[in-house]
Amino acid sequence: MTQDSQGESPVRAGWPLYEVFVRGKRGLNHVHVGSLHAADDQMAxxxxxDLYTRRNEGVSIWVVRAAHIVATSPDERDPFFAPSGDKVYRHPTFYAIPDGVPHM
Known part of the structure; x- marks a missing residue:
């Protein structure tokens, strides 16, 4: 099979891009580790x-099509997040976190 100028086969060039998130240990958050192209969700x-947990780094993997991700832009930061500033009950300032809680 021939390849294009970026080294991808014509078939693979049409595959959707997926973003990959891996959770390293139980109790930790999933972290974005990279991207890949795949023909479908199961292949992703x-x-x-195979690509991101070769050394048993993960206990959970999430893949999501990059086209399905919706995000705010840095320009919207102040007006978008401003309403949460006046809701002090959302911030953990009213209680002490016990020393035995490792990931909070």
């Missing part, structure tokens, strides 16, 4: 496992 999970 298998390829993510």
């Amino acid at each position: 999970v298998r390829h993510a496992r």
Whole structure:
């Protein structure tokens, strides 16, 4: 099979881009570790496992099509997040976190 100028086959160039998130240990958050192209969701999970957990780094993998991610822009930061500033009950300032709680 021939390759294009970026080294991808014509078939693979049409595959959707997936973003990969891996959780390292139980109780930790998933962290973005990279991207990959795959023909479908199941192939994306298998390829993510092979590429990003080769040394048993993860206990959970999430893959999501990059086209489905919706995000705010840095320009919207102040007006978008401003309403949460006046809701002090959302901030953990009214109680002490016990020393035995490792990831909060």
